[in-house]
Amino acid sequence: MTPVEALERVVHCLDRAHETGFKAKAFVRALEVVRATPIEELQRLARRDELTTLDGIGDSTAAIIEGALRGERPAYLDGLEAATQVPLTDDGARYRQALRGDLHLHSRWSDGSATIESMARTAADLGHEYMVLTDHSPRLTVAHGLSAERLARQVEDVAELNVRLAPFRILTGIEVDILEDGTLDHGDAVLAELDLVVASVHSKLRMDRQPMTERMVRAVASPHVDVLGHCTGRMIGKRDPSAFDPDYVFAACATFHTAVEINCRPERLDPPRPLLQLAVDHGCWFSIDSDAHSTGQLEWQPHGCNRAAEVGVPLERVLNTMPAAELLRWVGRS
Numbered sequence: 001m002t003p004v005e006a007l008e009r010v011v012h013c014l015d016r017a018h019e020t021g022f023k024a025k026a027f028v029r030a031l032e033v034v035r036a037t038p039i040e041e042l043q044r045l046a047r048r049d050e051l052t053t054l055d056g057i058g059d060s061t062a063a064i065i066e067g068a069l070r071g072e073r074p075a076y077l078d079g080l081e082a083a084t085q086v087p088l089t090d091d092g093a094r095y096r097q098a099l100r101g102d103l104h105l106h107s108r109w110s111d112g113s114a115t116i117e118s119m120a121r122t123a124a125d126l127g128h129e130y131m132v133l134t135d136h137s138p139r140l141t142v143a144h145g146l147s148a149e150r151l152a153r154q155v156e157d158v159a160e161l162n163v164r165l166a167p168f169r170i171l172t173g174i175e176v177d178i179l180e181d182g183t184l185d186h187g188d189a190v191l192a193e194l195d196l197v198v199a200s201v202h203s204k205l206r207m208d209r210q211p212m213t214e215r216m217v218r219a220v221a222s223p224h225v226d227v228l229g230h231c232t233g234r235m236i237g238k239r240d241p242s243a244f245d246p247d248y249v250f251a252a253c254a255t256f257h258t259a260v261e262i263n264c265r266p267e268r269l270d271p272p273r274p275l276l277q278l279a280v281d282h283g284c285w286f287s288i289d290s291d292a293h294s295t296g297q298l299e300w301q302p303h304g305c306n307r308a309a310e311v312g313v314p315l316e317r318v319l320n321t322m323p324a325a326e327l328l329r330w331v332g333r334s
């Protein structure tokens with residue numbers, strides 16, 4: 001394990017534990033510094049006990065680097081691996097074992113922190129056969145949403161990566177914004193080129209109930225939309241769920257062949273249980289998605305698996321239990 005690999009793993013573990021505080025940021029910074037420093041320089045500084053003279057390297061990071069340079073697995077990492085496991089219930093485990101992919105995740109192309117390749121390699125390490133790359137659409141400027149041109153370039157990159165990563169497969173996609181009137185933040189021609197489309201509301205979350213219902217139903221009815229992302233938009237403890245008529249929205253999801261996402265981000269866990277139950281009653285399809293913005297967050301699917309098990313989501317209704325070819329056939333039917 002090189003110093004870079006050791007620190008990458010530390011950052012990965014802190015991410016999966018949803019650590020976003022000072023310590024996590026310090027390790028991200030340290031990783032950047034170590035990446036930019038030649039290994040010979042790290043060795044020279046380690047011999048003189050001067051690693052902490054590097055910007056952003058404190059005592060704990062220095063100990064990890066020294067351990068890695070000696071060819072040892074840093075002890076700190078072993079403790080961290082154990083302490084940051086994502087909890088999975090016995091019932092949830094049945095869902096997690098059935099998952100073959102992840103349909104919603106981000107890369108550095110929008111607001112993620114990892115390259116497409118690291119996301120793919122991590123997804124493969126987690127046992128997945130495929131992932132759908134769903135960076136943001138242009139309206140979400142804060143997240144560097146992808147224009148049609150950038151998206152086309154990304155699709156080319158993905159094709160090249162797929163040659164190298166086979167048999168793992170990256171499917172092309174987007175998390176397209178649902179605009180205020182229910183239209184989408186990319187035209188039909190752009191969306192039609194992608195393997196799978198997640199559509200989500202990111203703006204005007206406080207709209208009145210009726211226009212919000214119409215907005216969501218219109219998006220769900222689009223033949224290009226395959227998954228309705230984090231439907232209530234809630235942020236636990238920070239933002240209430242949006243107001244909409246869930247009977248209309250879930251009936252539309254069932255009718256128009258759009259899956260209801262079970263979003264696994266700890267601050268979202270969306271939809272809340274009663275709504276998830278309602279979607280089950282409506283006979284909806286589902287996807288259990290990490291919505292990961294870093295490699296560690298790809299490990300969040302157990303959060304959604306636990307809830308799916310609690311509510312009794314039929315496993316055969318979960319899209320990402322399908323092999324990629326079957327998933328693509330399902331998408332083609334909508």
Ligand SMILES: [Zn+2]
Binds near residue numbers: 175202229230
């Ligand atoms: Zn989103």
Ligand SMILES: [Zn+2]
Binds near residue numbers: 106
């Ligand atoms: Zn997302």
